[in-house]
Amino acid sequence: MFEHFALRHIPPLLLASIWTVGGLMAWTHGPEEAILTYGLSQRIASSEAAWPLIRIEGSRVTTIGVAIWGIYLGGHLEAMDTLLACIGWMAIVDGVVCAKDGSPGSARMRATYQAVISVWGLLGMTSGKYI
Template structure:
């Protein structure tokens, strides 16, 4: 899987790792994962929020698994595409929702970090274009 590894692959592999394994966290600690995501206690302490977080994060894990899959096949352009679209769309939506829920600091962090990853990917850095 890593026979073609280069340093420029680190951002994509980091994103694949955090989305794959971070998506499992709500299965074991939904409240903690909601807090870490950026939601206030009003939402994190709500029993109704846990299943929604678990289901949403399962889908997020799929994107991380797909990035690992295409990385292992050497299809780095596909990895860049998944990361770019995921970073731009999910990053924007996540930031907006967390900001509207009152956590400006976490919203800014999510916006900047996902924007940087998305820009990295859209510029073809993982593939080396």
Template structure:
């Protein structure tokens, strides 16, 4: 299963793991998942926000499963593409929303970490280009 594993694959596997299993968290405790994401309690405690979080996280989990599938098929260029695009676009949007909702520390963390993962993807690190 991991016969082709190399250390340079860690960012893609880390991302796949966080997205797959982190995306499932809201089904067990949506409020805690929203707080960890960086949203304020006034949003996380709103029952209507739970449905939105569940819908969003189903897509997040799907991306994580796609990353695993592509990795185990040895389609490492595709893994890099997902890292690059998700890290750049979703990371930027996530950071902006969290910043606007009053959590600049979490927003900065999201921006830096997603930016690093995006750079790994754009560099083709997983595929070894």
């Protein structure tokens, strides 16, 4: 199953694991805590109207995490790099939203780690292409 494992696979697999489990946070720890962990303000986290949205967002994050693992286990490393590159859009949106409605530092943190993963995919680091 892991015949093709290389150390360069650890960063995207770590992200996939965090997202697979982390996307469940609204269900396991409650929506208010999930919203705060995401980086949004207490004003938004305490609004029950936002709670269904964090559960929906969490299901999508878990789906992406499971997809990354599935792509990896299927040995489709170039496809994995393509998906990772697309995370750049999430970096932009998360950065903008957290800058406007988040707690201090959340925008920089979210945008930075997602941008790093996106560049990782753009460069073909998982597949070993190194553009």
